Amino acid sequence: MHHSPSPDLNLQVRLACRPKGRPVLADFQFTSEPLPIPADGQLLVRHEWLSLDPYMRGRMADTPSYAPPLELGAVMLGGTVGVVQASKHSNYAPGDLVLGMGGWQAYSLADAQGPAAPLKLERSEVPAFAYLGALGMPGITAWYGLTQLLRLSPGQTLLVSGATGAVGSVVGQLARARGLRAVGLAGGAHKCAHAVQQLGYEACVDYRDGPDAMLQGLRQACPDGVQGIFENVGGALLDAALQLASPHARIALCGAMAGYNGEPIPLAAPQLLLTKRIGLQGFIITEHLPLWPQARQELLALWRQGQLQQHSTIVDGLEQAPEAFIGMLQGQHLGKLLVRLT
Amino acid sequence: MHHSPSPDLNLQVRLACRPKGRPVLADFQFTSEPLPIPADGQLLVRHEWLSLDPYMRGRMADTPSYAPPLELGAVMLGGTVGVVQASKHSNYAPGDLVLGMGGWQAYSLADAQGPAAPLKLERSEVPAFAYLGALGMPGITAWYGLTQLLRLSPGQTLLVSGATGAVGSVVGQLARARGLRAVGLAGGAHKCAHAVQQLGYEACVDYRDGPDAMLQGLRQACPDGVQGIFENVGGALLDAALQLASPHARIALCGAMAGYNGEPIPLAAPQLLLTKRIGLQGFIITEHLPLWPQARQELLALWRQGQLQQHSTIVDGLEQAPEAFIGMLQGQHLGKLLVRLT
Numbered sequence: 001m002h003h004s005p006s007p008d009l010n011l012q013v014r015l016a017c018r019p020k021g022r023p024v025l026a027d028f029q030f031t032s033e034p035l036p037i038p039a040d041g042q043l044l045v046r047h048e049w050l051s052l053d054p055y056m057r058g059r060m061a062d063t064p065s066y067a068p069p070l071e072l073g074a075v076m077l078g079g080t081v082g083v084v085q086a087s088k089h090s091n092y093a094p095g096d097l098v099l100g101m102g103g104w105q106a107y108s109l110a111d112a113q114g115p116a117a118p119l120k121l122e123r124s125e126v127p128a129f130a131y132l133g134a135l136g137m138p139g140i141t142a143w144y145g146l147t148q149l150l151r152l153s154p155g156q157t158l159l160v161s162g163a164t165g166a167v168g169s170v171v172g173q174l175a176r177a178r179g180l181r182a183v184g185l186a187g188g189a190h191k192c193a194h195a196v197q198q199l200g201y202e203a204c205v206d207y208r209d210g211p212d213a214m215l216q217g218l219r220q221a222c223p224d225g226v227q228g229i230f231e232n233v234g235g236a237l238l239d240a241a242l243q244l245a246s247p248h249a250r251i252a253l254c255g256a257m258a259g260y261n262g263e264p265i266p267l268a269a270p271q272l273l274l275t276k277r278i279g280l281q282g283f284i285i286t287e288h289l290p291l292w293p294q295a296r297q298e299l300l301a302l303w304r305q306g307q308l309q310q311h312s313t314i315v316d317g318l319e320q321a322p323e324a325f326i327g328m329l330q331g332q333h334l335g336k337l338l339v340r341l342t
Numbered sequence: 343m344h345h346s347p348s349p350d351l352n353l354q355v356r357l358a359c360r361p362k363g364r365p366v367l368a369d370f371q372f373t374s375e376p377l378p379i380p381a382d383g384q385l386l387v388r389h390e391w392l393s394l395d396p397y398m399r400g401r402m403a404d405t406p407s408y409a410p411p412l413e414l415g416a417v418m419l420g421g422t423v424g425v426v427q428a429s430k431h432s433n434y435a436p437g438d439l440v441l442g443m444g445g446w447q448a449y450s451l452a453d454a455q456g457p458a459a460p461l462k463l464e465r466s467e468v469p470a471f472a473y474l475g476a477l478g479m480p481g482i483t484a485w486y487g488l489t490q491l492l493r494l495s496p497g498q499t500l501l502v503s504g505a506t507g508a509v510g511s512v513v514g515q516l517a518r519a520r521g522l523r524a525v526g527l528a529g530g531a532h533k534c535a536h537a538v539q540q541l542g543y544e545a546c547v548d549y550r551d552g553p554d555a556m557l558q559g560l561r562q563a564c565p566d567g568v569q570g571i572f573e574n575v576g577g578a579l580l581d582a583a584l585q586l587a588s589p590h591a592r593i594a595l596c597g598a599m600a601g602y603n604g605e606p607i608p609l610a611a612p613q614l615l616l617t618k619r620i621g622l623q624g625f626i627i628t629e630h631l632p633l634w635p636q637a638r639q640e641l642l643a644l645w646r647q648g649q650l651q652q653h654s655t656i657v658d659g660l661e662q663a664p665e666a667f668i669g670m671l672q673g674q675h676l677g678k679l680l681v682r683l684t
Contacts, residue, residue, distance in 0.1 A: 058617075065617045066589065234613060247408065256613040266608035270576065271598040274624040275400075275407045282616040 010035050011318055012075050013104035019060055021261045022329065027060070028076070028322040036109045043087040043110055045118065047102050050318065050339040051079040051132035052325045053166065057260045066284055076104035076321075079137060081121070081128045089113070097121045099131045104321055106341055115289075126303060130310040133336035134170050135303065140295040141285040142170035142230075145252035146178070147298075148291070149281050150228035154179030157222050159241050161185040162232030162257060163195045163204055166336040169311045170299075171230050176200030177307045180228075183221045185214070185237050187331045194334055198311060211236055218244050225249075234258045235265040242272045251280040260329060311335030317342050352377050353660055354417050355446035361402055363603045364671065369402070370418070370664040378451045385429040385452055387460065389444050392660065392681040393421040393474035394667045395508065399602045408626055418446035418663075421479060423463070423470045431455070439463040441473045446663055448683055457631075468645060472652040475678035476512050477645065482637040483627040484512035484572075487594035488520070489640075490633070491623050492570035496521030499564050501583050503527040504574030504599060505537045505546055508678040511653045512641075513572050518542030519649045522570075525563045527556070527579050529673045536676055540653060553578055560586050567591075576600045577607040584614045593622040602671060653677030659684050 009032040016029035038044045059077060062069040070077060080102030084092050089112030092098070100118035102108035110118050121131055133139060152158055158175050162168040163184025172195060175182035184195040184204035195204035205217035218226075218240060225246035231238055235258030241251075259265040273280065302308040313333035315324045321339050328337045351374040358371035380386045401419060404411040412419060422444030426434050431454030434440070442460035444450035452460050463473055475481060494500055500517050504510040505526025514537060517524035526537040526546035537546035547559035560568075560582060567588035573580055577600030583593075601607040615622065644650040655675035657666045663681050670679045 066619065234616075238612070253616045256616050259613045264610065265613060266610050267612040268606065268608050270580070270609040270612075271601045271607060273622060274576075274595045274598050277408065277624045277626055277629065278622075279624070280615060280620075280622040282619045282621070284619055287619065 008035055008106070009033065010105055010107045012106075013318060013321055014073055014075055015060055015070050016072075018062055018072070019057075019261070021263070023057065023060065023322075023326050025322050025326070030319070035107055038086055038088045038109055040088050041112050043089060043092045043112055043118070044085045045080070045082040045098055045100060045102055045108050045110055046085045047080045047082040047106055047108065047341050049081040049129045049132055050102075050104060050321065050341060051136070052321060052328055052337040052339060053078070053137070054255060054257055054260060054329065056325065057329055061262065063262070077101060078103050079132050080108065081131055082108075087112070092118075092120070097123055097128055099136070104318065106318060126300070127310065129312065129314075129338050129340075130303075132338060133166060133312060134173075134308055134310045135296060135299050137285060138166035138336060139170045139299050139308075140292055141167050141254060142174055143295045143299060144283065144285055144288055144291065145230050145254050146171060146174050148288075149252040149283065150230065150250050152178075152180050152228045155181065156227040157181045157183060157224060158228040158230060159183050159185065159218070159222065159226045159244060160201070160230040160232070161234075161237040161241065162255065163201060164191045164199065164311075164334050165232060167232055167254060168195075168230070169199050169335045170308070172199035172201045173308050174302070177302055183218070183226070185218075185233070185240075191334060207237055207240075211240065215240050215243060228252070230254060232257060239268045242267075242269060242276075242278075245272065245276050245278055247276050249276060249278050251278060253280055253282040257329070257331075312338050314338050314340055316340050350377055350448070351375065352447055352449045354448075355660060355663055356415055356417050357402055357412050358414075360404055360414070361399075361603070363605070365399065365402065365664075365668050367664050367668070372661070377449055380428055380430045380451055382430050383454050385431060385434045385454055385460070386427045387422070387424040387440055387442060387444055387450050387452055388427045389422040389424040389448055389450065389683045391423040391471045391474055392444075392446060392663065392683060393478070394663065394670055394679040394681060395420070395479070396597060396599055396602060396671065398667065399671055403604065405604070419443060420445050421474050422450065423473055424450075429454070434460075434462070439465055439470055441478070446660065448660060468642070469652065471654065471656075471680050471682075472645070474680060475508060475654060476515075476650055476652045477638060477641050479627060480508035480678060481512045481641050481650075482634055483509050483596060484516055485637040485641060486625065486627055486630055486633065487572050487596055488513060488516050490630075491594040491625065492572065492592050494520075494522050494570045497523065498569040499523045499525060499566060500570040500572060501525050501527070501560070501564065501568040501586060502543075502572040502574070503576075503579040503583065504597065505543060506533045506541065506653075506676050507574060509574055509596060510537075510572070511541050511677045512650070514541035514543045515650050516644070519644055525560070525568070527560075527575070527582075533676060536653075549579055549582075553582065557582050557585060570594070572596060574599060581610045584609075584611060584618075584620075587614065587618050587620055589618050591618060591620050593620060595622055595624040599671070599673075654680050656680050656682055658682050
């Protein structure tokens with residue numbers, strides 16, 4: 001199989017500066033390059049969808065974390081769904097739909113073998129971009145925290161911060177499917193209404209009302225306390241969650257959006273972890289790859305039963321990616337943030 | 343079996359006031375009463391040893407916690423070893439040595455049946471007071487955290503705050519017996535030397551040297567990071583422990599001495615729980631009673647192999663109990679604090 005030469009250029013978004021606090025547009029740089037040519041064992045993918053996710057903020061910094069920082073000048077990393085344009089490996093043919101980590105660019109090269117080989121997707125009733133959302137990393141994250149860490153029983157109450165985000169929007173749906181009472185925390189009346197009307201939450205409390213009103217709202221929404229906490233935000237929201245936690249509650253610590261720009265976010269009352277005998281587990285979903293096929297299968301089954309939907313905000317054109325990403329870190333969007341490449 | 347009337351009075355220490363911050367002597371009140379007379383199914387125990395433990399500070403307060411507060415005017419609660427003086431139940435005879443929750447008093451009545459029935463102790467080579475320490479609640483606490491929660495492999499590093507306290511002094515010995523590298527945190531050069539020379543710690547860092555020196559000392563003592571944390575203190579010590587923690591480290595959260603007087607002790611960098619994918623479990627050993635017989639058996643076996651000793655500070659006379667208790671909360675003593683009743 002030969003690659004098809006193309007007159008196109010490959011538009012790319014690169015890390016220009018390490019952000020100080022909130023990222024700004026100047027932290028990103030646009031470049032254009034000739035299309036790369038796949039070597040033996042490689043394929044060229046034309047991206048149709050790019051996923052924008054909070055974890056990327058961590059990779060822009062050079063503070064020590066679970067993954068090495070992105071090099072300055074490197075193409076921003078990110079999950080992509082695209083179409084094989086040229087292939088030099090028999091496992092892939094032009095026209096194949098694939099999920100990979102192509103990054104913030106119009107095209108990427110990928111190795112056809114090894115751990116980073118793109119996943120071939122069937123063209124089915126499922127829209128391709130759902131493999132970046134409810135059926136992809138965010139959905140698997142929700143599934144893992146709920147089924148592997150929290151393991152609640154029907155009727156128990158689950159508190160979810162970032163309830164309308166990429167992960168939270170799946171947690172709510174999975175919780176409802178499992179007979180749990182999911183209560184959300186989100187920023188703004190519009191998001192809270194969406195959580196209850198669309199995502200399966202029993203109730204959703206607006207943290208923008210301030211700490212006292214938030215706590216009061218949570219007490220009303222959780223008369224039997226909270227037996228599980230799916231934590232995506234941290235900071236004042238985790239403080240409130242600990243106040244509501246029942247003895248022996250479990251916490252799946254999935255994200256800490258409140259601190260992603262580097263500001264300190266102390267936990268006000270860690271002694272509650274002791275007095276309430278709480279179990280907490282931080283996790284990073286890419287460390288649990290062996291469970292991904294099972295997770296995808298269960299998520300797909302729920303999708304086919306009509307119990308799981310994709311809720312997204314879609315922006316058009318790679319040119320919009322930096323601004324959309326900056327907005328996401330400020331909580332501007334509903335659901336999974338996706339870039340449609342045009 | 344009839345009780346033997348006695349001309350003695352029963353000296354008691356009662357909760358006079360709820361402490362504001364550090365307890366003071368005026369928070370305790372001494373009273374004397376005629377000896378109580380056991381009813382059918384009860385026994386009268388003359389106490390030889392009283393255990394003083396940090397958890398009692400929590401029961402003096404009326405803030406919500408895992409156990410109801412002590413009533414104002416009630417006899418202070420506490421574990422005791424004593425001799426049966428009179429018995430109205432066939433399971434016990436005068437002269438039996440028993441472990442119970444007799445409280446801060448010279449004598450107590452106990453029910454011979456039910457969950458609070460005193461445990462009959464064999465008179466053996468083991469000193470009776472060890473059943474309040476290394477073979478009692480503190481020892482079982484150490485055993486539970488180490489074997490049921492942390493589950494480290496030989497050669498891994500365990501960080502223990504309050505290393506020379508009632509629990510920490512057993513954690514060090516158990517860790518050595520299991521081939522772990524235990525590193526302690528304690529207050530003062532004398533305690534640190536004791537930890538290394540007597541308790542099986544590889545190294546012990548003095549937190550009184552200040553946060554920077556503590557962190558530096560820990561980095562030297564833990565070149566491969568820390569895979570398990572046995573946390574008795576909280577506050578700045580837990581902050582430091584999180585800095586040292588390796589990815590996937592586990593934390594057994596057993597105590598939070600730093601905050602027992604009600605001051606807020608925020609956790610500086612809870613996001614490390616996420617970025618390091620840490621698992622944390624708060625626990626209260628009295629919720630795990632079914633495991634106590636197994637724990638005692640294993641601790642006793644180690645004792646008989648010479649791998650476990652009792653390290654105590656002993657004060658004489660119930661009159662000394664309040665002052666000794668106040669001093670314990672300020673970290674004044676080495677090992678298990680015991681009152682010998684005279």
